[in-house]
Amino acid sequence: MMSxxxxxxxxxxxxxxxxxxxxxAADRVIDVLAxxxxxxxxxxxxxxxxxxxxxxxxxxxxRYLVKIAQAGEAPGVLDLQLATLLxxxxxxxxxxxxxxxxTRGGACTHALPADxxxxxxxxxxxxxxxxxxxxxxxxxxxxxxxGQLLARVDCALQGFFHPxxxxxxxxxxxxxxxxxxxxxxxxxDGRRRxxxxxxxxxxxxxxxxxxxxxxxxxxxxxxxxxxxVGGDPPGVAGLIDFGDVLHAPRAIELAVAMVxxxxxLDDPWPTACELxxxxxxxxxxxxxxxxxxxxxxxxxxxxxxxxxxxxERHRAEGAGSMAALVEPGWxxxxxxxxxxxxxxxxxxxxxxxxxxxxxxxxxATASLLERRQQALMPGLELFYxxxxxxxxxxxxxxxxxxxxERYLDCYNNVPQVGHAHPHVNRAVARQTxxxxxxxxxxxxxxxxxxxxxxxxxxxxxGVALFVNxxxxxxxxxxxxxxxxxxxxxxxxxxxxxxxNTEAGAALSPYxxxxxxxxxxxxxxxxxxxxxxxxxxEAIAGLAAAGHRPAAFFVDPxxxxxxxxxxxxxxxxxxxxxxxxAGGLCIADEVQSGFGRMGTWWGFEARGFTPDIVxxxxxxxxxxxxxxxxxxxxIITPFADNTDYFSTFGxxxxxxxxxxxxxxxxxxxxxxxxxxxxxxxxxxELRALQSRHPMIGEVRGLGLFIGxxxxxxxxxxxxxxxxxxxxxxxxxxxxxxxxxxxKNVLKIRPxxxxxxxxxxxxxxxxxxxxxxxxxSHRA
Ligand code: PMP
Numbered sequence: 122m123m124s125x126x127x128x129x130x131x132x133x134x135x136x137x138x139x140x141x142x143x144x145x146a147a148d149r150v151i152d153v154l155a156x157x158x159x160x161x162x163x164x165x166x167x168x169x170x171x172x173x174x175x176x177x178x179x180x181x182x183x184r185y186l187v188k189i190a191q192a193g194e195a196p197g198v199l200d201l202q203l204a205t206l207l208x209x210x211x212x213x214x215x216x217x218x219x220x221x222x223x224t225r226g227g228a229c230t231h232a233l234p235a236d237x238x239x240x241x242x243x244x245x246x247x248x249x250x251x252x253x254x255x256x257x258x259x260x261x262x263x264x265x266x267x268g269q270l271l272a273r274v275d276c277a278l279q280g281f282f283h284p285x286x287x288x289x290x291x292x293x294x295x296x297x298x299x300x301x302x303x304x305x306x307x308x309x310d311g312r313r314r315x316x317x318x319x320x321x322x323x324x325x326x327x328x329x330x331x332x333x334x335x336x337x338x339x340x341x342x343x344x345x346x347x348x349x350v351g352g353d354p355p356g357v358a359g360l361i362d363f364g365d366v367l368h369a370p371r372a373i374e375l376a377v378a379m380v381x382x383x384x385x386l387d388d389p390w391p392t393a394c395e396l397x398x399x400x401x402x403x404x405x406x407x408x409x410x411x412x413x414x415x416x417x418x419x420x421x422x423x424x425x426x427x428x429x430x431x432x433e434r435h436r437a438e439g440a441g442s443m444a445a446l447v448e449p450g451w452x453x454x455x456x457x458x459x460x461x462x463x464x465x466x467x468x469x470x471x472x473x474x475x476x477x478x479x480x481x482x483x484x485a486t487a488s489l490l491e492r493r494q495q496a497l498m499p500g501l502e503l504f505y506x507x508x509x510x511x512x513x514x515x516x517x518x519x520x521x522x523x524x525x526e527r528y529l530d531c532y533n534n535v536p537q538v539g540h541a542h543p544h545v546n547r548a549v550a551r552q553t554x555x556x557x558x559x560x561x562x563x564x565x566x567x568x569x570x571x572x573x574x575x576x577x578x579x580x581x582x583g584v585a586l587f588v589n590x591x592x593x594x595x596x597x598x599x600x601x602x603x604x605x606x607x608x609x610x611x612x613x614x615x616x617x618x619x620x621n622t623e624a625g626a627a628l629s630p631y632x633x634x635x636x637x638x639x640x641x642x643x644x645x646x647x648x649x650x651x652x653x654x655x656x657x658e659a660i661a662g663l664a665a666a667g668h669r670p671a672a673f674f675v676d677p678x679x680x681x682x683x684x685x686x687x688x689x690x691x692x693x694x695x696x697x698x699x700x701x702a703g704g705l706c707i708a709d710e711v712q713s714g715f716g717r718m719g720t721w722w723g724f725e726a727r728g729f730t731p732d733i734v735x736x737x738x739x740x741x742x743x744x745x746x747x748x749x750x751x752x753x754x755i756i757t758p759f760a761d762n763t764d765y766f767s768t769f770g771x772x773x774x775x776x777x778x779x780x781x782x783x784x785x786x787x788x789x790x791x792x793x794x795x796x797x798x799x800x801x802x803x804x805e806l807r808a809l810q811s812r813h814p815m816i817g818e819v820r821g822l823g824l825f826i827g828x829x830x831x832x833x834x835x836x837x838x839x840x841x842x843x844x845x846x847x848x849x850x851x852x853x854x855x856x857x858x859x860x861x862x863k864n865v866l867k868i869r870p871x872x873x874x875x876x877x878x879x880x881x882x883x884x885x886x887x888x889x890x891x892x893x894x895x896s897h898r899a
Contacts, residue, residue, distance in 0.1 A: 143173040143189050143241055145233070150175060150187065157224045157231045158245055160185060171364070176248055184248035185222060192239035197285035199242055202363045203229045204283050205338065206246070213277035216270070217349075217359035219246035251349030251358030254382055261395040263350060264382070266357040268399025271343050271378055274360060275371055275404055278338050286338045286368035291428060293341065294373055294420045295331060298324050303427035306434045312426070312451065319423035319454070327416040334370040334410055341365040343378035372410040375400050376417035385449025390460055393418065394472035401473050411475065415457070415465040422454040476514070483523040486511040504532075504857070505850050515540025518871050518878050520855065528850075531870045531882050532857045534825075537715055537739030538785040539873040545742045548781035552774045559768045560587070566776035573783055574750055577721050579730055584756045586749045587771025591711035591737025592620030594747035595674070597765070598733045599624045601751060602672035602705045604759040610668030612659050612699060615640040616861045618681040619674055619709055628674055631681045631861075637668045641695065643679055646686040654691075656698040670704030672733070677723025678713040683860030684827025684867065686820050693729040705755065706730075711737040711747075712825070716786045716872055719796030719823035726822050741778035742785075745769075791872040795823040802826060802868070802879040809883065813890040815841060820865075824874055827859060828866040828886075841893070842866060848889035854882055 147164055154160045154177060164175035164187060173189040190199055206221050207229075221229050222245040232240040254267070289296060297320050304320070307313040342365035351358035378400075379393035386392055397414065400406070429443045429450075436442065457465065490509065493501075503509045511523040517539045520528045530540065538545065552566070560567060571585035588594050603609055611628055613619065617640070618631040627635035639659040644650035653659070660670055673695055679685040696706035708731035713723025717739065720726045724734075732755055737747040747770070759765070769775070786792065799822065806819045806828055817829035832841040842864045846856055857867035866886075870878065 142169060142171055143191055143235070145173060145189055145241065149233070150189070153231060153233060153243060154185075154187065154245070157226075157243075158222065159225050160222075160245070184250075186219065186246045186248045188244045188246065189233075190242045190244075192235035192237065192241055194242065195285075195288075196242070198288060199230065199244070201283045201285040201288075201366055203244065205278065205281065205363050205366045208281045209274065209277045212280075213273060216273055216277060217249060217357075218274065218363070219249060219359075219361055222246060249349055249359035249361055251351040253346045254348045254350050255345035255384070257350055257355050259383065259386065259392045260354065261392070263355055263357065264392055264395035265399035265402075267343070267348055267378065267382060268375075268396040268401070269403050270348075270357050270360055271340070271374060271396075272400040272403035274340055275337065275374055278340075281338050283338065286366070288367060290341070290365055290367050292365060292421075292424070293367060293369060294323070294376070294417050294424060295328065295369065297328065297420050297424055300424045300427050303431040306430035307427060308430075315454070315458070316423040316426050319419050319458075320427070323416055323420040323423075327413055327420070330409070330413060331370050331372070331417075334372050334413070335407065336368060336370045338366060338368050339371060339374040341367050341369060341374060341377065342381075343374070344381035345384050348378075348382055370410075371404070372406075372413050373417060375406075375410075376414045377421055379414065380418045380421045380453070383453070384446065385453055387452070387456060389453050389456055390465055390468055391472075394469050397469060398472045406473065408475075411469060411473065412466070414469060415462055419454060419457050422450050422457070425450055426454065483511075483513065486523065504855075505847065507847060508850060510850070510855065517541075518874055527853060529854045529870075529878060529881055529885075531868050531874075531878075532855045533871060534712065534717060534739050534869045535743050536871050537717070538742055538782055538789070538791060539871045542742060542781075542785055544785055545744075545778055545781040548777040549744055549774055552777040555773075557772055557774045560771045561766070564773055566773050566780065567771045570771070570776040570779045573780060574736075574748065577783075578734065578750055579725075581752045581754075582731075582734060582750050584751055584753055585771075586756075586765070586767075587775070588747040588749070588767050589745045589769050589775075590620075590747045591709075591735065592622045592625040592747075593767070593770070594711070594735035594737055594749050595620040595628065595709060596622040596624045597749050598674075598707050598735050598751075599628065599672065600763075601733060601749065601755060601759045602707065604762060605755050606669075606671045606703055606705060608669040608671035608703060609637055610663040610666075610670045610704075611638045612641050612656065612663070612670055612673040612695070612704070613638055614675060614679060614682050615642045615653065616682045617674065617676065619676070629681075636666060637663070639663050639670075641673075643682060643685055644688045644691045646688050650688070656695040660698065660702045670699050670702050672705045672707045673699040674707045674709055676709045676712050677727045678718060678821070678825045680712045680825070680859060680867075683829070683862075683865045684821050684825065686822070687727060690728060692724075692727050696729050696731070700732075705732040707733040707735060709735045711735060712869075715739045715782065716792040716795050717823055717825050717869070718821075719792055719799065721792065723822075740782060741775055742782050744775055744778035746771075746775040746779060786872070789873060792823075794874070795872050798874055798876055798879055799823040799826060801876060802883070805879070805883045806886070809887055809890070812887070813894070815845075815890060815894070821868075824868075824870055824872055826868040828868065829860070830864050830866065844893055845886070845889055848893060849885055852885045852889060854885045856882075 150164050160179050162177040162179045164177045167174050167176050175187040177185045177187055203221055209216055209218055210220055223229055224231055231243045235241050301320050304313055304317050347362040349359040379396055383389035383392045429447055512520055513523045514521050518530055520530045575583035613628050616631050617629055619625050619628040626632050628638055630640045639662050641659050642651040642653040644654040699706055708724040710722055714736050718726040724731055733751040735749055740746050803819050803826055810816045815830055815832055817831040820827040830842040842858055846858055849856055859865045859867040
């Protein structure tokens with residue numbers, strides 16, 4: 122709109138109010154254009170706030186905008202405007218902004234002596250057709266396009282620097298403290314107080330935050346007059362008037378546009394949010410930027426009201442009036458005030474599809490639980506059913522609930538390398554922003570990832586098939602094993618869980634084992650071999666029912682069996698006997714893989730080598746992905762006889778996530794960390810046994826630890842384990858329950874778990890057990 126030094130003393134009667142815009146005679150302009158620019162045509166005055174603006178149509182129907190600056194206009198500021206447009210023309214020539222038209226001698230300006238002394242600087246620009254958005258409706262599509270254009274202009278200006286870009290500009294919301302003096306010119310007491318309240322709150326609460334936001338040279342004045350629209354239905358046709366260009370937080374660029382393009386609308390915010398969504402699509406906003414947009418928008422309105430009051434009061438003859446803007450601006454400020462910050466943030470975050478959270482009212486947990494019960498399968502299991510955790514976000518080893526409480530996540534192996542790991546996030550986000558499709562195309566990441574997995578597996582386990590979950594991997598492994606062996610029986614551990622497909626469930630005594638599946642009790646380190654632990658007996662049992670073993674499936678962490686430590690050599694022995702009976706050995710690494718047990722794979726830690734490996738859960742840190750790896754020999758009959766394909770399995774985004782997870786495991790030495798932190802944690806848990814007889818065996822490897830709870834005198838073991846887990850949850854520590862009797866505390870944190878995290882867990886467990894023991898006694 123206009124520039125001026127906003128020093129507090131000059132503020133009350135700003136200098137610009139004294140300077141009417143120039144009024145050069147038409148014939149003088151005609152002569153200069155012809156002589157200096159070689160443009161012939163009659164100028165037509167098109168108004169303007171500070172410059173004299175003329176449109177000239179040449180003989181070939183080309184239109185130009187001639188801008189004649191006031192005598193005394195700071196030359197640095199004029200140069201800033203020109204340099205900005207030249208930079209955009211170079212960086213993003215496709216953008217619809219005015220082009221600088223050079224003189225015949227190649228200059229960008231020409232000076233003419235002014236009548237009262239000094240000189241007027243003339244500049245010529247291409248003329249952009251279109252009408253101001255002020256005169257049109259504001260359909261969402263148009264607002265979105267305006268937001269996109271503005272962001273593209275800001276993108277083009279990101280690398281631009283100019284020594285005058287730091288100049289103070291009255292209309293810049295950061296000048297609110299100086300503009301505050303202008304409120305004295307607002308006649309109506311009620312209005313004045315409202316406007317002062319908005320300015321004061323902004324100055325104390327918001328202004329200090331702005332310095333930390335992304336800043337650059339911006340247009341700074343995307344008003345309803347400066348955004349041009351054209352066509353039918355209306356599309357965005359251009360952005361004009363680079364007279365307020367300055368270095369400022371980008372949030373100001375956007376907030377000014379959100380207010381000034383919706384000036385006077387009765388319900389401006391939803392329309393403004395559309396513009397923000399368009400901007401965000403091109404130039405992503407940070408949470409901090411989003412958080413200040415509503416406040417900047419309101420202070421822009423309040424400051425404009427104050428400046429306009431002063432300006433009307435002191436307006437010099439010839440200076441343009443802004444009276445027509447006063448009432449619409451006031452209406453708009455009232456609309457935003459009535460909406461309030463909470464609703465405004467919610468609307469904005471919804472328009473940007475930002476996760477529910479900061480600045481929004483999260484639906485109450487109780488009402489969500491009710492809706493969950495209706496919307497999802499009834500009885501669908503919840504973690505801590507007695508007191509479910511309403512999660513909002515995660516970071517590293519921590520989870521945060523909707524009330525902002527934090528929890529040490531000692532349970533979660535989906536975010537294997539930590540919640541919201543930045544390297545994995547960026548890999549996913551960048552690939553999503555580039556390409557995601559199915560796997561019938563040639564692309565490199567799927568091959569690179571398959572090779573990376575093969576390089577970390579022994580022998581010739583080098584052929585990969587990608588799927589989307591652990592269950593799918595198990596299902597596929599089962600099909601492959603049956604094809605290869607021609608058999609249809611399976612051995613699994615006694616309480617195994619291998620998935621939710623028909624085959625996965627059939628292979629899971631944990632849920633509903635099938636007739637062709639023999640359950641095998643695992644001989645552990647601690648006890649004499651239990652009945653049913655002899656694989657030959659199990660194979661004979663299958664044979665008696667008419668089945669020969671196609672495969673032995675085993676989760677090396679023996680998770681659902683209660684996190685058991687098999688006797689050394691036991692799993693190798695079972696594998697050997699199954700192979701002797703013509704079956705394959707399948708390591709289900711959905712739980713134990715990717716460094717969990719201190720080695721890449723659980724089978725390495727347990728001393729056997731499988732024929733097929735299934736993977737899932739942790740492999741992409743939460744991005745859905747599963748895989749089967751096997752040998753060329755085993756896959757051949759399956760490849761020859763099926764037309765297997767998975768649309769999403771191994772898609773480019775999943776593979777990038779998988780590669781990034783491997784990077785993090787290696788760069789952050791997470792296998793070694795799992796081994797070291799896990800070993801010390803187990804020792805400390807065992808040390809608790811002397812004080813807490815409820816602690817039975819402490820089992821597991823790496824960061825997969827089971828603490829069996831025994832409760833010989835009261836209540837029954839399962840109840841105690843559940844009480845301990847709940848007491849820990851109330852203390853901000855999350856652990857799971859595992860085993861056929863659900864009496865084993867399952868400790869399986871993200872692998873970036875440190876000794877400090879482990880100490881915290883031990884201290885809370887110690888305290889929770891002491892409390893429970895005391896309450897049992899009472
Ligand atoms: N195998 C094992 C050992 C598992 O623990 C699970 C899931 N808990 C699965 C397979 C199935 O994985 P998903 O839930 O991803 O299908």
